[in-house]
Amino acid sequence: MDLNEELLSLTRWLIIATFSASFIALIIALWGKWLSSIFFKPKLRFYYDHKWPDAIKIPFTTRIITNTPVPKSEISDFTWSYFLRFRIKNNGNKSAKNVEVIVNKIEKKNIDGNYHPYKPFIPLNLGWSNTRGQIYYSLIPPKIEKHCDLGFVLHPQKRQIDELIDYDEQGITTSYDDKDVIFQISFVIKPNVIESYYLLPGTYKLELIAVSSNSKIKSQKFELILEDKWLDNSDKMLAESIGLKLIK
Numbered sequence: 001m002d003l004n005e006e007l008l009s010l011t012r013w014l015i016i017a018t019f020s021a022s023f024i025a026l027i028i029a030l031w032g033k034w035l036s037s038i039f040f041k042p043k044l045r046f047y048y049d050h051k052w053p054d055a056i057k058i059p060f061t062t063r064i065i066t067n068t069p070v071p072k073s074e075i076s077d078f079t080w081s082y083f084l085r086f087r088i089k090n091n092g093n094k095s096a097k098n099v100e101v102i103v104n105k106i107e108k109k110n111i112d113g114n115y116h117p118y119k120p121f122i123p124l125n126l127g128w129s130n131t132r133g134q135i136y137y138s139l140i141p142p143k144i145e146k147h148c149d150l151g152f153v154l155h156p157q158k159r160q161i162d163e164l165i166d167y168d169e170q171g172i173t174t175s176y177d178d179k180d181v182i183f184q185i186s187f188v189i190k191p192n193v194i195e196s197y198y199l200l201p202g203t204y205k206l207e208l209i210a211v212s213s214n215s216k217i218k219s220q221k222f223e224l225i226l227e228d229k230w231l232d233n234s235d236k237m238l239a240e241s242i243g244l245k246l247i248k
Contacts, residue, residue: 043092
């Protein structure tokens with residue numbers, strides 16, 4: 001091969017390389033985000049263990065503004081509570097953005113042994129743990145998990161310290177005061193109908209969904225069992241009075 005043929009061959013390869021590079025650059029510019037979303041994406045999953053730190057006994061304190069004994073005085077009250085919270089983990093290889101969790105459906109087990117829709121319920125957002133009821137978690141990086149509150153049970157003798165509930169006004173003192181265990185779902189916005197988020201003793205199926213602005217919806221069912229028996233010992237309470245587990 002003489003010099004001219006070598007130069008011609010080199011020129012051909014340079015043209016092919018330039019064209020290929022331009023074509024690849026065009027593909028990346030036009031479909032780069034789409035291709036990236038195929039190989040790099042978040043993957044949300046639910047996790048729960050019926051023990052600390054998912055199921056915990058903690059103090060419940062509230063501050064109440066009152067006009068007695070002096071105008072606009074502030075008092076505080078305290079009781080014990082049992083909180084149940086699950087974990088949302090990002091098992092993908094890309095950060096999940098603006099993650100929210102919604103209680104999508106509740107069914108209650110009736111005396112016939114079958115589950116039926118819990119009629120007072122409407123789908124609403126849960127709040128993320130330790131965020132003062134934040135609806136969206138802005139970013140969950142890959143392989144990181146965050147707690148989300150499902151609900152809690154207050155000590156029956158001091159249930160009225162929950163300042164969000166006006167018991168007398170809603171006329172519920174007679175129907176709820178004789179119960180030791182009432183599970184309150186941790187909705188960020190409380191519905192006007194208290195039965196929508198106050199669950200009396202019984203067995204329930206809850207369907208929750210987790211989704212972010214850049215992920216698919218992940219659905220998960222829980223079984224919640226409530227026995228009407230308050231126990232101060234946390235191990236016994238979680239074993240005998242409050243049961244929660246993930247189900248298929």
